[in-house]
Amino acid sequence: MTYQPPEGTLQLPPQMSTIAPEVDAMYYDIYWISVAFTVAIYAAMLWFMYKYRRRPGRKAKPTGHSDALEIFWTFTPLILLGWLFHAGFQGYIAGVYAPEDSIEIRVKAQQWLWEFEHPGGVIDVPNELKVPVNQPVELIMSSADVLHAFFVPVFRVKRDIVPGMYTSLWFEATHLTGPQTCDDSTPCDDGETCYWGSCIPTCESDADCVPALGNASFCGGRINDDERICAYPVFCAEYCGAMHDNPNTSGAFNDPRGLGRNSNHSTMLADLRVITQEGYDSFLALGPPPPASCIPADDPSCDSEECLTCWGQVLATQQGCPSCHSTDGADGTAPTWKGLWGRDRTFEAGVAGVTADAAYITESIREPQARIVQGYTQAAMQPFRLSDKQIAAITAYIRSLN
Amino acid sequence: MTVDAAAAPSGGHHDAHDGVPNYLTHETGWKSWAFTIDHKRIGLMYLWSVITAFILGGVMALLVRTELMFPGETLMEADTYNQVFTLHGAIMVFLFIIPSIPAALGNFFLPIMLGTKDVAFPKLNLGSFYIYVLGTIFTLIAIIVGNIDTGWTFYTPYSVGRNVTGADVSVVWMTLGVFVLGFSSILTGVNFIATVHKMRAPGLHWKRLSLFIWGIYATSVIQVLATPVLAITLFLLMMEKTLSIGIFDPQLGGDPVLFQHFFWFYSHPAVYIMILPGMAVVNELIATFSHRKIFGYMFVAMSSVSLALLGFLVWGHHMFTSGMSEYSTMVFSALTFLVAIPSGVKIFNWVATLYEGSISFASPMKYALAFIALFTIGGLTGLFLGILSVDIHLHDTYFVVAHFHYVMVGGTVFGFLGGIHYWWPKMLGKMYNERWANVAFWFVFVGFNVTFMSQFIMGSQGMPRRYYDYLDQFQPMHMASSGGAYILGVGFIIMGINFLRSWKSGEKAPPNPWGSAGYEWMTTTPPHPHNFAETPVMIRGPYDYDLCTELELFEGFHEDFEASKTSTKKKKKKA
Amino acid sequence: MSVHEHHGPAYLAHHFETPQQQFDTAKLGMWAFLAQEILFFSGLFVAYGIYRTWYPEAFSVGSHLLDWRMGGINTVVLLVSSFTAAMAVQRAQLGDKKWTGHLLIITFLCAGGFMVVKYFEYTHKIHVGILPGQYFGCPGFDCSVPPGHHFVEEVGAAIDAAHHNAGAGMVPYHLRSFFGIYFIMTGLHGLHVLIGMGLIIWIWRKNNRGDFSPEYNTPVDIFALYWHLVDLIWIFLFPLLYLID
Ligand code: HEA
């Protein structure tokens, strides 16, 4: 399957949303108007500069005046300007009110990463935005700290994210960001794996595949090793600073891409993937796909215990479980996960004889307060919204700790 | 003190001048500068100060450009980069461009062009200068005590930096510095307004005022009416930072968008504080070097005033993506287009002035013509940004960066440079080397366009501003931009050396080297301590070339007739 | 300075042609300066307006924590001082050195009285801990001690008064913002009063020296302009801060 990404022009990036062509038309209108004025002004200037250059024996003519001329060039541009304003305003209003049938994605911005929560509470991995093609999407955005701004050049949308309030924005993507549909009969190209109907790049690590700030050539979006577009950038356009205090801290907060660089306003980038409606539906049902590094070639949909365990470990770290649960048998604020699988549990309420199985772990994650393990009343675990498949992965990981 | 050296760079040279006192030499010693209330000396002290600030800001700009030459770390850490561009912007705006033309050239020439002895409140004028110095000191403290990395806009809540990774205490020093600088600007404005209204020489009615004065006058009105709002905004920001009063910090129930409204209520009018003086200088240059009165004098004068007033109504165009209501965006966008009208009126009238003129291309005129060319581009790209739907895409990208450098550098800085080249002989009594001035001009002109034209392209492609690091796709354009900046830097170094040489050992300036009919050329060179030995009576306008004799234009006026013959030689060569 | 060839009376500065020109210039300059003063305060009034609309509850309670009698006395005092300042101008124009001096002193005393009342208001608030922003509830700016019973009683009473019945509500969080605005507005205004007092001393000494005459009394006139503005700002501050319900 060959995939042709839309192309941009010298001045503007590719058009990937319904409003992009309108914005660009407006851009080129003012562009050509400006060119016309500039050329006219330059031409007159150069001509006069040549014709009336100072020469011996020629004196300047005393300046006359012409009210007619003055009024002409005061008021004629006004008409043009009136029209420009009107057209620009219409284009703007079209981008303000989201259509009725939009789906809602919640955007949480913080220094310096993006988090996207899809309908049904599915939270994608940080810095990854998947949207279905040909479907209006409304983003409801909030900030945890300072101002940020959501900016997708290929969509021509931008909006500030202001702490203490919600701002919103909508768009409808018109193109896929890569060859997306796949199944057993239509496999993906090399360097990609078919996962839940979508081709996702297979790379050793996220950093290899997505040279966010690396050194591959660029054709409107980011590319994987095979020069294939796998994502377009989502920028943070409002200045949001950098870390000064301790430049050596690392970890997801400071270096979410594992690029070995400190994060700041300029690296607050997310990958935008426009995928098919089917791909998006299965994403909603199943949650975000596992990291490419966990998927073995013979198990593209990650069903094996091995793949699940690998993914479960990644997920647990991403979600912050290790801050309470140890994996080495030491009980801290929360019970350790080591040896948890299959053990009998005793609860605060006194019930005993429940075995830690898949159903119990699912409950413990989704409704931790339903049954509280005896002796663990100081720290309260918050419910986590994870898909079934993700819980299966974490369960596999816990199981592997026996 | 550097300024002291200006007084006697070449010994008795000035005084060789048949006993006519001049403001540089009639008093000597550092005290005669530090406590002077002579607007000309104060103007010169401002001139050296703003040039120093420009060099400082320019060095910061070169650091920015060097860092951005390649993606990833080139010179410095992200954290350092953020401080460097913040200081670049803040120094350039508050220490350089706002005081540049009005406080330096305006101070020097406004009273002379009005035919009066001094500004209305000379002591206040000196006071303004020292307030400027004090503000500068606070700003420098901010640089030393911490990392000021908010951008020149000080947006909250980052600048408040509470419970978030944000700016540290240096913000308090910086805003205090800018607060103080603001009062310097306000007091200069008050001074000029009173001077223009009440101190005009006999015969100098409003319709005869130099267009330079009209421009500076309009600027002063903005300075007086807009700057206090910035002052109170920054004061509230300081209070927010030190007392957590909950005005701008959303965590405490404040409104960060209110800060933006307050900030731009000043800072948009401030862009006309920056450009009007540039336009004011260009008026003088175009008239002088075309030997012709500016076409549509009254329209040009009124366009300055209307820019000053309209400028107060459009601040919201910096906030189209901020979460304002749709009605506000609509009104602000509509009003934004209105400001194109008076700007256009100026451009059209300047071009019309060239028509049937007698145009000389001496270095000051080159800057004036370049101003027209570059401001047209800068202004028209401002209209791109005024169009709502287009601004949504372009906001906070390098397109905006390119826009404002085209107007601020291509406009104001070019106007300022033109003004310095034009008035240098009058101010210091020395000529500079015209050939090298031209070489510098071409370096600056070409370098400037390379630097910022490439930024338009990467900006509309989506390159956000204030980025330390960037995607590879933008590399070629960043490279070009950095290259241009170096060319620009070379141009400034050539220009600097040329001026330094002139100052030390320049040829003595003739009284009216450019053959101008402007009032400031009617007095001796360098001017008499009281500007005119006797209060002049203005019997013609400052652009009435048809009422001047050939002799007047090329030999100078009044008592200085036989002071010098060099000017004729120079002019003949040009022609 | 050798170049000073002087003309006219001693009070005429070298760069003016006539006393009338000098007077007009000074007056215009002062008006321009007052315009900037108004814009300076207008930023505060806008902030006040916005937060009062957002947090009417806090503003109502806050206003009940201010003593309208003290504010009222100060209003009267300032009005009187404005009147005496105007009288001083008139006396100076008539060349009445003695009464110009007296009236200036009365003006000064009124201004001083104003500051004394402000002093008591401020010290009381500091003592109790009714302070701006993060210091709200910190007696004497010391946040390590809990607010004492004075604080609890006063704030409680204000809340009751704002609700017109007892035991009505909680301490509104944004009281801290109200007092931020209160202290900034009255503080900056108080600073203007202090500057005005300094000006009075300066003018009073000039008057004693006999600098003024029916021909020349610009400083008195200019000062009075300034003083009227200071008064005017208070006329707005008083009801907006003390008298809202
Ligand atoms: C000297 C300073 C200066 C000047 C003169 C201007 C002039 C103008 N500016 Fe600019 N501007 C800045 C300095 C300046 N600006 C700065 C510093 C910023 C960024 C601040 C920051 O965020 O850090 C900025 C940002 C800025 C924005 C916000 C962009 C964004 O952040 O999204 C906008 C939006 O409307 C804008 C518009 C304009 C307009 C319409 C003019 C007009 O005044 C231009 C009018 C002139 C012309 C139009 C050209 C001549 C006219 C004709 C030839 C007539 C015929 C033309 C037609 C009828 C089409 N400017």
Ligand code: HEA
């Ligand atoms: C008057 C205002 C002004 C001026 C003149 C300039 C001049 C320049 N600016 Fe600046 N700029 C701003 C105002 C200005 N700028 C503002 C307000 C911002 C926004 C900041 C923010 O986002 O907060 C900005 C931001 C800004 C950026 C964006 C940074 C970012 O967003 O990350 C860049 C990037 O290229 C840049 C570049 C330049 C360059 C190359 C010049 C060049 O024109 C500089 C040329 C000068 C020199 C090269 C110095 C030459 C002198 C010497 C070498 C010494 C000579 C020696 C003797 C005389 C003895 N500027």
Ligand code: CUA
């Ligand atoms: Cu977040 Cu910039």
Ligand SMILES: [Cu+2]
């Ligand atoms: Cu603006």
